[in-house]
Ligand SMILES: Nc1ncnc2c1ncn2[C@@H]1O[C@H](COP(=O)(O)OP(=O)(O)O)[C@@H](O)[C@H]1O
């Protein structure tokens with residue numbers, strides 16, 4: 290079985306413990322709310338979940354990804370509370386948004402504040418940690434200011450309960466926590482989560498290969514991390530494909546690394562071509578530039594020459610369009626491709 294996990298939250302043997310856990314636990318002990326910021330696929334969700342698995346607490350995780358309405362957001366919170374419903378006497382007699390969570394008095398549950406008010410009651414039995422994941426999605430609600438305001442005032446009234454926020458869209462998270470007009474302005478301690486510690490991660494990945502009687506030429510870690518911009522999920526993605534092309538007892542050499550990349554690009558070629566053809570001429574130019582450029586000076590002459598863009602404004606427009614299509618995202622000042630293989634395909638197949 291391929292030992293590399295390329296998607297979603299990891300735990301158990303698939304999770305490499307990381308030092309940020311200690312920082313998170315310090316905030317937990319101090320009872321401070323925390324905002325976890327970092328590029329996507331760096332392991333924010335996995336970090337929070339694995340850290341609190343070892344803590345005696347009641348852990349409530351709500352993933353707001355994709356919510357577009359207030360009732361959906363409320364339903365998500367209700368669902369997350371379902372496992373605790375037996376412990377709370379008021380949770381019976383009323384059905385929330387079709388979820389099997391029962392409330393004693395219907396009028397007790399008309400708003401998000403009412404739902405959150407459950408937390409301090411739960412807390413009396415055992416410390417509660419509430420994890421609001423993909424929190425920036427709440428900006429998509431029709432009346433997000435009002436919803437966030439309500440959430441914020443309830444959270445403020447519960448100093449005993451710890452709230453941990455995380456999300457994959459850094460700009461939007463900043464809009465919530467660092468814009469002065471936001472109700473959440475500076476309401477949580479900021480924790481940055483980036484890549485896993487380089488050497489330890491390599492050792493961990495090497496052990497995964499070794500446990501399945503396979504190995505990697507150590508010289509290739511540089512190119513592997515380069516291709517994946519050292520994003521843990523993408524590093525695992527590359528390893529996953531390398532592993533698939535090995536038999537027991539075999540080793541990834543430079544030649545085999547190249548062959549695996551060719552195979553993946555070949556398999557995905559028609560999908561990539563389809564995506565490419567949907568881009569406008571300007572978007573294609575910017576994508577081509579980004580696939581080959583490793584600095585953050587996107588309005589420089591150098592970038593314009595590389596991409597063939599005609600003006601800084603067209604660079605900006607192209608970047609915005611590629612981002613809104615989910616093809617690229619910003620990781621510590623660099624625009625990088627969501628799919629590292631797509632970047633490779635662009636720089637190899639397009640000219
Ligand atoms: N601590 C870790 N150990 C091993 N792999 C990890 C770790 N954290 C993240 N990953 C890799 O990154 C992927 C995404 O992790 P996730 O926690 O969903 O990230 P995020 O919440 O930042 O988007 C995982 O499927 C896994 O491949």
Ligand SMILES: [Mg+2]
Pocket residue numbers: 333334335422
């Ligand atoms: Mg996540």
